[in-house]
Amino acid sequence: MTTAFKQNKLLQFGLLLVVFLLLYNFIKPSDDPYLNMLWRLPALIAWLPQWLTDTIKYIMFDWISVEIYNPELEDTEEVSLVKEITRSLSWFVLFFIQSIREFLVGGIKTIVTFTSWDFISDNPWAELPGLPWTVVFGGATLLGYNLGSKKLAALVGISLAYISIFGQWEPTMKTISLVLIAALISVIIGLFLGIFAYRSKAFEVLITPILGVAQTMPAFSYLVPMIVLFGLGDHAGALATVIYATPPMIRLTLLGLKAVPPEVVEAGLMSGCTRFQLMYGVMLPTARQNILIGVNQVIMQCLAMVVIASLIGAQGLGDDLLKALNSLRIGKALELGICIVLIAIVLDKLSLAWANKQTDYFSNLSFSERHRNKFILMTILVGGIILAMIGKLVFGDGINYFFIIDTNKGITTDWFWQAGVDWIITNWYSSLEAFKVWFWEDVLSPIKNAFLGMPVIATFTLVAGIGYIIGGLKSAIIVSAYLLFIALTAWWDRALITAYLTTIAVLVAVTFGGVIGILCAQSTRATKVLLIICDTLQTFPSFIYLIPAIMLFNVSNTAVLIAITPYAMIPAMRYTVEGLRNVSPSLQDAGSMSGVNRMQRLFSIELPLAFPHIVLGINQTVMFALAMVIIGALIGSTADLGELIVGSLSDKDGIGNGLILGLCVAFIGLIIDHLLNTWARARKEALGLA
Amino acid sequence: MKLTKLMATSALVGAGMLAASFASAADSKKPIVIPTHNWSSQVVMAHVIGGIFESMGNNVEYVPADSQGVYEAIRNGDVTISHEVWQSTFGASFYNAMEAGGVIDAGTHEASTLEEMGVPGYVIEMNLCPGLPNWEALKDCPEVFATADSGGKGRWLEGPQSWHGDLMPVRLEALGLADKYSVTFAGSADAIWAELESAKKEKRGIITFNWTPNFTDADGFVFLEFPEYKEGCRKEDGGDGSCGSPKGWLKKAANYQFPKTHPAAYKMFSKLSFTTTQIGQMAALVDIDKLSHEDAAKKWLADNEAVWKPFTQ
Amino acid sequence: MSNQPLASKNEPVIKCDSVYKIFGDNTQRLMQENNNSIDVEKFKNEGCIFGVNGASFEVHKGEMLVVMGLSGSGKSTLLRCISRLTDTTAGKIFIDGENLLEMNSKELIELRRNKMGMVFQSFALLPHKTVLENIAFPLQVKGMSTAQSIERAAAMVELVSLGGRENYFPRQLSGGQQQRVGIARSLAVEPDIWFLDEPFSALDPLIRKEMQDEFLRLQGLLNKTILFVTHDFDEALRLADRIAIMKDGVIEQIDTPANIVLNPATEYVAKFTNEVPREKVLKCEDVMEKQDKEAKTSTITVAAEAIIETVAEAVLNESKPVTVVNKKGKTVGVLNRKSIIHVLFGENAH
Incomplete structure (x- = not known):
């Protein structure tokens, strides 16, 4: 009996559910503060954000002061050393961004760096003209x-011609200059940290959870700290981008290095490589495939940050896009969004081609050819x-x-899209009324209340219980620790709302994304097209969905979900297609030989085998949906964590609030990530796919 | 130590005394950093002011910035000025930064501002809720302002909660409207404009937070008339909150070093003052005439030399 | 050359003296507790695993020692101890008289750059480099200019008969071709010592045979000192000057192929030799008898080096013993029909 229970996961889940429902129904808010702890935990770490704000501000502005002579004021000034250091770093980053930028579109800052503002004022001819x-x-x-x-060549040419002809040349070049530097810094830091993590197990153990947090924490939550640390401007935008873009590079470098066959390393050693030669001549090039995926990820992440970076001073497409949205010019925003996607594609393809380039030693070229x-x-x-x-x-x-x-x-198709949006609103708004009422009253509202009516002890039981069934005691402890942190902040109810919005967005995205994925996986061409669409949507700024969603669905939870879903659907579609297409042909043949029809093959062979991979897709869907929490907050009406993260921008304690709120979002993500990954790994092993 | 020193300097400069004594010195050639936010009047005015600075021989640089985060940036010297400090929306951020030191008050625009709930002009014209803009009329027509998720109640679309906290829910309660109306917080100004635009297309009733001067002025936005604001009426001041918003100021802010590094420019900036109409013109050039922000600023400067020339003298 | 002291000429190129490689987390501690002496039973009880268990042997200049053993026998570990790709737990290893284990990393790099070459089972080519670049890699690591190294690599390509494929990437080559690149790479620096770690195990049987022939041709040309690891007994017999058979880290027997086949030292070795067709392994000199001056001999002669299989028919057709001559034509012994029959049908055949 007990062994049967130990082996039957379904039974275990059933029991867990019963316990959960009992707790859910019987625990109610109580006047007794101790009894009430079953309902909601006391906000024991509510002081943390304030403390964090004070600490960072102290370190930044008051910790170590030095006297510096300010020629502008003709007086010495007391300045904070830490601030001087971070500002020097900012200056350094800014210089490179500006140099590229002014080379492309002209300007004076680069010249000023080597001369002075007075010089340039006296000699206006010295301005860089731009190409x-x-x-x-x-x-x-x-x-x-x-x-x-x-x-x-055609791809690059057409993209750049589009950008120029549509009159977005200057903002695009501004964005490119920032993205190039941000990507370069990310790749370099990522490579070095990846190598370091490969060499030092201790460092790997230390950095793994930090990477997890950095990847799941909404970028919005560290914008204020970035302003405080590095000031406002392109450099701050670039550095915020670096934080967001580096983690995948570190991960993939580490993964790639670990995957280098030991014999290749030995071959390098036997060739007499020094440590340096071994790393740069043998290991990194051999790990190239993974590292290139890392570079590709960095470029994608950098471009995904273009709009957010413009909130802290990055110039270019992101800034223009926000301004266009502010004046509700969706068509223009769309064109700007397309420019961002085009840069992503062009940079990605060029970097790949560059990495795959080979030298021809035997081509005996004439002078003119060379x-x-x-x-x-x-x-x-x-x-x-x-x-x-x-x-x-x-x-x-x-x-x-x-x-x-x-x-x-330049040319614009603004009017066309504008007319389209107008048409949709005049024709659809009223007819959607019934759907809106139903969706809110019969779907969203009950689910939201169900989440908010959940006693904290029930939440813990459920999450820790699932952790225990899937991954044993260790998993249970890990997920409980994440949950405990959130429960002890002052924002538990908001976290529940975030969880509710994410849950529904994921359900919708997985349903639609899964179906689209299954359909497209039936044909090679459709698969290809779908993957291109996924790539495009991933860099297409999701801010653009915001306005039409509001126009059709008002400022409401429904609009938030409508805006989140297209983005969250990307991984659901991608992983479903990949999972199905990767089912080994011999198994497919075996199925066909046993006389199954197409439907049977899909449901009894392909889907079960692809399922672990699809679960990883669901995991990514959760991450994408959480990343969109911010976009949801810009629509409003949510009262979730995202609303406060956006609010932290104007908060005088914004540093600490933003970071701790960001951690709460990250921890929700990490709980799901841990559970789904553990399950998928075990399942893949069981199926012999790992 | 450092803080008090900075505050003392700020206070002194705020009084405008230092500015006068430095006025004779030449301005630094270092660029004056002007922030641009994401609404048209502000961006155009940034370029207008930049244009005036440039006409005086200063270098100017524009940096996109979040409208709330910008005060921290001015404090640290990353941004030199802010030319649109709205009392109710940014007052808190502005005073917080001033308290921390490094930001000075560079005077007030002539334009007075109002931030209040209101309705688009057609709501009055089409008489969707007879008796508006007097607030009492709201009692009889909540259904006109209902949405799918407001449960039959009328909906007030308020700005983000970080702007004025629970001001509007408290007011609904105090005015006895709470059982007929509820407040929805928008996530951003964009969300409000999108809702307004969508409502306008169908001529739907909508009550939303808005302000003037703004580009909506040109469209005929009407603010609701609540019981007049009195000192101490708001909940945080001990009242019940049953009053409308006061007329507010529109200030200018600057980094504390600005008067010393750019005395002439600072003198112009502290004198600079625009009226509601002028600000409305700037916004309309972009939002109605569809000019780019830079072009709108150029056009405005060319057409209104009589207005801005005196500031430079 | 001639002015070198005589001693160094006779000195073995590789010399192993009670080499141990012990795996296990507590090895270090046990070694300290035991004053650096090894108590095999005690260590095994503590959970240590012996990769190499007290290996002692010498390899002389121009000699090919094949280390044969099944997987897990420790043959590759032994090779990695001698190339110092893995740390040796105890014992001494001398390369040309120099203590390998006491070299610092700089000396080790110099040694590998100039004296050692190694071929790997999985080829271990650098996937991002072409055939030519792969071969030139050890030279470039040494600091040779690109032009020079490429020139030298091109010569190596010819040596391993890969002409025309210089600019191919490893992924575009077949297994056999890839291993030719591996061989060329390992020989590019003209090493004295050549390590081969199961170089042909990953290849198809036909290709394997072809590569063995190729290998013998090269060795005939270059005459390197070779340590060759394989799990294939036939391959060992075919190639080796001497064979070391390993089991569980211990060298069970080390001897010439003929002696191993004729006199297996342990039951384990005998398991391999039983199945071996002797006529294909043994040479005339292995089974010949002393020449009896009185006895008449046949008119034909056979070479001492010749494999029995190739001469068996001729000898059996002769009624008188056949004279065996060495390379210089000098008679070294005679071959009886009886000896041939013993080889072909076993000792008990009459």
């Missing part, structure tokens, strides 16, 4: 051709400049289309 867009366009296309193929690219590049440069000069003559004081098409002065 004509035709030169950048030509150069990038040439690069694409040389690194890859005509196809890549220097052909330089010739072409020079031609493009000179041609572009001449063209820009002609343009100046032709267009006079108007826009010089051959130099830079001014922001928002």
